[in-house]
Structures are given as C-alpha cells and as structure tokens.
Amino acid sequence: MNETQSKSAMMDLEERIRYATELIENSDNVVIMAGIGVMMECGALNYDRDTEAYRIEEMYHQCPEEIMSASFYNVRMERFYEFYKKEILSTKLTPTATFPALEKLQKSGKLKAVLTYNIYGVNQEYAIENVYELDGNIHDNHCSKCQKKFSMEYLRDSKGMPVCDVCGAPIRPGIRLHGERMRNDILTDAVNAVSKADVLLVLGTNLFDNMVKFAVNHYQNNKLILVTKHEHFTDKAADLVIHEHVCDVMPRLVANLKEAEPPKRGGRDA
C-alpha cells in the first residue's frame, strides 16, 4: 500500500471526497480519463446494460458491438447507418454538472489534459482544452472519396445512407469503429500527458477497461482517484476510490478552486 492508499483505506465517502479535493487543490497537473459513464449520465445509449442490448438485438438482429464494428460497416453500410442515425445521432443529451466542473478545473490552470471516450463532442461546448477524443466524434465526418467534410446533422437527416453531395460516395463517420486502431498521434499525446500527471482522475469507468489500463501503465504517481458509481473488482488498484455518480462528485471536487491569474504582461522580456 502506498501513502494515499493507506490514508484513504479507513475513510468514509465524505472523507474520501474531502481528501480527493485536497489532492486536487494541492496539484498543478491534473489529467482526467473520462469513461463512458460520464456520457451515460447525460443520457447516452448504454449498450452494456442488458435491457438496452436486448432491445437492440431484437430490433436489428445483431448485437450493438457488432453493428458498430469496422467489418460490419464495410459489408452492411446501410444497416449500420440505420442503427447509427437512430440510436446514436438522434440521442438527445443533457450535459451534467460534470462539464462546468471540468471547465472550472481548466480555468484554475490545474487541468492539463482530458482523455475521453465521449463521441458526442459535448466537451466542445465548454471551455475545455487539450481534449483527446480516443474514439473520435460524431461531428468530424468526411466523404470516403473526395474527403469533403459533413456535419452530424447532414448524416442524421439524410434519407437512407448518407452520401457525398459532390461525388456520391458514402460518408465515413468520424467515430472509431470497433476493430479499428486508435489514431497514433492522439495516443502519443495522451500518453505523454498521463506520464507527466500528478493527479490522475479516472471518471465513470473501471481500471479493467483496456484504454484505462494502458493509460494507467504510463502514470508515474500515487494519486490515482477513481470516481464511479459501479463497483468493480479492479477498484482496489486505485489510490483513492469514490463510489458515487461522477456528476454529483465533480462539482464538489472543484468547489473551492479559483481562476488562475492571467500571465503578467510586460515581464522581463517585454
């Protein structure tokens, strides 16, 4: 057990939240790994949940992971888009209190990077910088032939399969499909940020997730704070665990933070 683990071992939920707040307040390099749970709290489709997976199998005769795979997309594009438009692009999301909290953390100057599975681009609506979208996002679509860019609305509102209005080729969605590799440049930057992090805040996922495992392998400190509602057998590998909804905890963790001073003008070099 390291220092953080032994300190937090005997704490109740309230004490853990206070301790996490203290670790963040005393840090100047916080990196966040935001899992799928953050988006589910906003109302995103959770196809890990049995009822949803069952409904989708009934409706599309395929499991969601299969439909969202590169091999399915390549062979059955029309079917893919039927699912993608209805189940992903038509979902109405309500951003939770997590996002203004991230913005506040950003303004304090402490937040150095956010690694996220969020494909909905909700981050873009807030002043959050250095966001690494590991699974891409629904807004960056392009023609598979002439590379023309298309909005999410163009895909969502097209009749049947969306095709390019210039050359007629199918449009490639901006998300990473199952079985596709992550973009190397994004991965390199993300890993760099994690390796320099003082506090690593893992939200709405567990340490069993492949990407989280990969990131944690590059983390070199002992202040890994995990916030998740759902307990998992790997939770004990974190230094401090808070079993609560992310949107209930995040605002509390940043409540006392002040906006960073803007850089002084007219310094030595002026």
Ligand SMILES: [Zn+2]
């Ligand atoms: Zn085109």
